[in-house]
Amino acid sequence: MQDGKTRIPPVDVETCPDDLRETLEEQRKLWGAPLYPYLFYARHPPYLRAAKKMWAALQEEAARGLDTLRALVNRRVAWSNGCEYCQDAHAAKASRLGVSTDKIDALNDYARSPLFSEAERVALEYADAITETRCDVDDELFARLQRHYDDDTIAELTMIIAWQNASSRFNHAFRIPSQGFWTR
Known part of the structure; x- marks a missing residue:
């Protein structure tokens, strides 16, 4: 991570409790470095532990087949x-x-792009409505969402969007940079 880009420095891994050092070491082995946000979450160890559990629940343990939609919604948020x-x-x-680069790039214009299904469009519109705090999720939007997703899936999608809002706002506030995961 480049010094001076973030608003505060990341935590020194050596100062972390053992369980968090193990988590950061696992990330280093998997990704080549600890995941940047975790170096800031670790400033408050209980938060990092909770974030790790929430991330696992929303990203790894979700059972509704929302993997591709989750990635698109999270990117949009x-x-x-x-x-x-x-x-x-x-x-x-x-x-x-397996999402194409064209589709990932088209997220900013998902409402008019032929690359998105009607179900994806309504989920992305729902994400926009939740993310834009001056907006409300009106009954008409929610009814369109219900035409494509059952109640449990809507609950899961809502939590995915809410968590991504918290995560991305946390990271943006500290100006946590990209780690260069996406190569076109």
Whole structure:
């Protein structure tokens, strides 16, 4: 991570409790470096532990087959919140799931792009409505969402969007940079 780009320095891994050092070491082995946000979450160890559990629940343990939609929604929310790190990470995830570069690039114009299904469009519009705090999720939008997704899937999608909003706003506030995961 480049010094001076973030608003505060990341935590020194050596000062972390053992369990968090192990988590950061696992990330280093998998990704080549600890994931940048975790170096800031680690400033408050209980938060990092909770974030790790929430991330696992929303990203790894979800059972509704939302992997591709999750990556697209997360990328869209990250873009709306100006989070460079999350945009990169979720574009990489979408790409690994087989989403084309053209479709990832078209997220900013999803409403008019022929690359998105009606179900994807309504989910992305829902994400926009939740993310834009001056907006409301009106009954008409929610009814369109219900035409494509059952109640449990809507609940999961809502939590995915809410968590991504929290994560990307946290990262953006500290100006946590991209880690270069997505290569076109």
